[in-house]
Amino acid sequence: MDFKNKLENAQKKNNSLVCVGLDPDPENLRGAKDQFEFNKKVVDETAEFICCYKPQIAFYGAAGIKGFEDLKKTIDYIHKNYPKIPVLLDGKRADVGHTSEMYAQEVFDFYDADAVTVIPYCGFDSIKPFFQRSDRGVFVICRTSNQGASDFQDLLVGNEPLYLKVAQKIIDWNKRYPNVFLEIGATWPEEIGSLRKLAFSMPFLIAGIGAQGGDLEGTLNNGLTKDKKGLIISSSRGIIYAQNPKEAAQKLRDEINKYRN
Amino acid sequence: MDFKNKLENAQKKNNSLVCVGLDPDPENLRGAKDQFEFNKKVVDETAEFICCYKPQIAFYGAAGIKGFEDLKKTIDYIHKNYPKIPVLLDGKRADVGHTSEMYAQEVFDFYDADAVTVIPYCGFDSIKPFFQRSDRGVFVICRTSNQGASDFQDLLVGNEPLYLKVAQKIIDWNKRYPNVFLEIGATWPEEIGSLRKLAFSMPFLIAGIGAQGGDLEGTLNNGLTKDKKGLIISSSRGIIYAQNPKEAAQKLRDEINKYRN
Numbered sequence: 001m002d003f004k005n006k007l008e009n010a011q012k013k014n015n016s017l018v019c020v021g022l023d024p025d026p027e028n029l030r031g032a033k034d035q036f037e038f039n040k041k042v043v044d045e046t047a048e049f050i051c052c053y054k055p056q057i058a059f060y061g062a063a064g065i066k067g068f069e070d071l072k073k074t075i076d077y078i079h080k081n082y083p084k085i086p087v088l089l090d091g092k093r094a095d096v097g098h099t100s101e102m103y104a105q106e107v108f109d110f111y112d113a114d115a116v117t118v119i120p121y122c123g124f125d126s127i128k129p130f131f132q133r134s135d136r137g138v139f140v141i142c143r144t145s146n147q148g149a150s151d152f153q154d155l156l157v158g159n160e161p162l163y164l165k166v167a168q169k170i171i172d173w174n175k176r177y178p179n180v181f182l183e184i185g186a187t188w189p190e191e192i193g194s195l196r197k198l199a200f201s202m203p204f205l206i207a208g209i210g211a212q213g214g215d216l217e218g219t220l221n222n223g224l225t226k227d228k229k230g231l232i233i234s235s236s237r238g239i240i241y242a243q244n245p246k247e248a249a250q251k252l253r254d255e256i257n258k259y260r261n
Numbered sequence: 262m263d264f265k266n267k268l269e270n271a272q273k274k275n276n277s278l279v280c281v282g283l284d285p286d287p288e289n290l291r292g293a294k295d296q297f298e299f300n301k302k303v304v305d306e307t308a309e310f311i312c313c314y315k316p317q318i319a320f321y322g323a324a325g326i327k328g329f330e331d332l333k334k335t336i337d338y339i340h341k342n343y344p345k346i347p348v349l350l351d352g353k354r355a356d357v358g359h360t361s362e363m364y365a366q367e368v369f370d371f372y373d374a375d376a377v378t379v380i381p382y383c384g385f386d387s388i389k390p391f392f393q394r395s396d397r398g399v400f401v402i403c404r405t406s407n408q409g410a411s412d413f414q415d416l417l418v419g420n421e422p423l424y425l426k427v428a429q430k431i432i433d434w435n436k437r438y439p440n441v442f443l444e445i446g447a448t449w450p451e452e453i454g455s456l457r458k459l460a461f462s463m464p465f466l467i468a469g470i471g472a473q474g475g476d477l478e479g480t481l482n483n484g485l486t487k488d489k490k491g492l493i494i495s496s497s498r499g500i501i502y503a504q505n506p507k508e509a510a511q512k513l514r515d516e517i518n519k520y521r522n
Contacts, residue, residue, distance in 0.1 A: 023360070058360045061367030068329050092356050094380065096407040096446075096469075099284070099319045106322030119355065121382040121402070123409025141382070146357040148384025155418045155426060162423065165416060185357075208357075 003114045003137035003179060006086045007203065011051040011229065013084065016253040017260075019052040019205070021090070021236025022074060026063040030241070035063060035070035038240075040077060045246040046239065047082045049253045054205075054234050056090040075111055088205070088232075089113035092141065094126050101129040108133050117141060117183055117205070120166050124173065131177040137203075138180050140170050142195065145185025145208030164194065171199050183207060186214025186233070193222030201225055203232060209252075210238030220259040228260040264375045264398035264440060267347045268464065271312040272490065274345065277514040278521075280313040280466070282351070282497025283335060287324040291502070296324060296331035299501075301338060306507040307500065308343045310514045315466075315495050317351040336372055349466070349493075350374035353402065355387050362390040369397050378402060378444055378466070381427050385434065392438040398464075399441050401431050403456065406446025406469030425455065432460050444468060447475025447494070454483030462486055464493060470513075471499030481520040489521040 001009075011017060024038045032038035043053065055074060060067035075087050089111055093103040107116045107130075115137030118127045130138045143153055143163040153163040163184075173180045183205040184192055195204065204223060208214035216233075223231050235252055242248035262270075272278060285299045293299035304314065316335060321328035336348050350372055354364040368377045368391075376398030379388045391399045404414055404424040414424040434441045444466040445453055456465065465484060469475035477494075484492050496513055503509035 025363075056356070056360055056363075058354075058356060058363035058367060061371065062363040064367075064371040065326065065329055065333070068326055072326070090356075092380075093319075093353075095317070095319060095351075095353050096405055099317055102286075102317075102319035102323040106319060106325075110322065110325040119353075119380050119382050121380050121413060122405045122407060123412030123414070125407050125409035126405070128409075144357055144383045144387070146383060146386050148386035148389075151384030151430060152382060152423070152427065153384070155423065157416045157418055157423075162413070162416065162418075166413065169412060 002135045003086055004203065006084070006114060007052060007137070007232070008229070010085050014048060014051055015257065016049055016051045017229070017231050017233050017256050018050045018249055018253045019054050019088065019232045019234040020046055020050050020239050020249065021234050022053055022055040022240065023059045023236045024240065025059060026067060035060060035067060036073045036077070039070070039074040042240050042245050043078060043082065046249040047085060049246070049249040050085070052086050052088055052232055053078055054088040054090050072111060075113060079112065086114035088115040088117070088137065088139070090117045092117050092119050094119040094122055096122060097125045097129065100126055104129045104133060108136050115139065120169070124169070131173065131180055134177070134179055136179060139183040139205045140166070140180065142166050142170065142182045143184045143188050143191050145187045145214060149185065163191065167195050167198055171202070174199070174202060181205065186216065186219045189215045189218025189222050192219055196223055196225070201230060203230055206231055206233045209233055210235040216255065217259070220256060224259065263396045264347055265464065267345070267375060268313060268398070268493070269490070271346050275309055275312055276518065277310055277312045278490070278492050278494050278517050279311045279510055279514045280315050280349065280493045280495040281307055281311050281500050281510060282495050283314055283316040283501065284320045284497045285501065286320060287328065296321060296328060297334045300331070300335040303501050303506050304339060304343065307510040308346060310507070310510040311346070313347050313349055313493055314339055315349040315351050333372060336374060340373065347375035349376040349378070349398065349400070351378045353378050353380050355380040355383055357383060358386045358390065361387055365390045365394060369394050376400065381430070385430070392434065392441050395438070395440055397440060400444040400466045401427070401441065403427050403431065403443045404445045404449050404452050406448045406475060410446065424452065428456050428459055432463070435463060442466065447477065447480045450476045450479025450483045453480055457484050457486070462491060464491055467492055467494045470494055471496040477516065478520070481517060485520065
C-alpha cells in the first residue's frame, strides 16, 4: 500500500487529522531512560487518536549515534505495533541529484520511513530521487511557520510571492509523481487558503500548531478539502510534553473534528 | 582558533585551495572494508595538498548507523592526525529555529565539524543557531551546480535573480556574523563573478568541479579575490575515486595555482 492510502486509511480508522511530532529534546526526557523509551510511551498512549507520527531527525542527531539508534528503534516499533499508522520522517533533506539519492536511501531504506519532508530551493532534479519512490510520500516545504520565512518565501516574483511559485511547481510535479505533496505552516491561514484554491484535493502537512503559535481555526476553515479532509495537522511539544499525552491528542483531534462535521 | 583562520592557515601552509569531498558510496569502496578505512587512505594520501575536507553526510546516512559511526571516526581521525586541516560537514541543514539548534548540536557538538553547509529557504531565524557558533564556519548555499537550480534560484525578483537576493542577505549576515560565507556551483562562472563583485573578500565554497562538469578556468578568473585567495574548490569523485588520489589532489592544486601566480 502506498503512503497516501495508508494515511487516508489511518485518518478514517481513527477519525483524526492529528500528526504527532516525535521531537524529544535529549536534555528533556521527563524521566525516560532514552529517546526511544520516551517515544514508546507517547506512541502507546496516542496511537488510537492520530493518523501519523512525524519524528524530526535533528532531535536524534543532537544525541549522536545513540539518537540515531533510538530513531530507528522508534520507527521499527511503530511499524511492528501500529502497522496501519504511517511514519513521516521530518528531515528537510535535499542536495544535488547524486547526493539526494543517498538521502533517499537513508530515509526510505535505512530508516524505512513512509514519507519525508524536503526543501525545494535546489529545484526539481535535487528532489526527484525522493519522488521516484512511488510508494513513499514526499512533502515539499512551501511556506514555513517561522517569522524569517518571509525573508525569501514572500519575495515577489512577478506579482506573486515565491512560495506560490513553489506551490505551482509542486502541483505540476504531483501530476507526474502523485506521491508529492506540500507542507505549510499553520501560522499562515490566508496562505493555506491560497494554496487550497490551487490544489483542491492534495494532502497538506500543516506544521506549527501549539508551541509555534499556529492558528487552528484559520487553518481548518481555509485548508480543509470539500470532503473535510486533506490536512495532516502536526503538533509536537503540545502533545509529547503534555501532562497527559493521550488526553492532549484526543483533545486536539476532537477540536479539529468540530470543523469537519 | 576560528574556522576562517584555520582555513586560511591551511591554504597558506599547503599552498592550496583544494577541498576534498569525502563522499564514499557505500556500494563502491574499492576494496576498503568500510567508509572509514576508505577515507583514512584518501586523507593520508592527500593531506599535504589540500586545505579542507568536506564529507557529505548523506553518503554515510545511506549506510545507516555504521555509516554515522564511520563519519564520526573520519572526523576524529582528521582532527587527531591533521589538526591544522578543517573539516566542513556538508549537511545542507536548516529548519525552523528550535530544530536548527538541534542540527547545530549534531554538526558542531556531536560530529565536531569546523564548518557546515545550510539552505537559506526558511530565512534568517532558521539558520541563526548555526551563525551563533562564532568559532565555526557556515556556508549558505546560493547558486547550486545542478541544472534544476534554475527552477527557483533564477526567478527574477524585481530585476535580479533570487540567488542574488540570497547573496545580498548572506553579505548582510556576514557583517553581524563574520563566520557566515556562501556556496556556489562551479558550473556558473558568470554568477561567481557577480557574487565576487558584491563580496570582494568573502570565502566562497565552490562545488561541482570534476564529475559535475564545473568550469575551473571560469571559476578562478571570476572568483579569486585580489590577493588570489577566497575560494575553497571542492572535488570529490575526481580525487577519491582517482587511480591515485595523491596525484589527483596535487594535480588539481597545481592547475589551480597556475591562475594564482
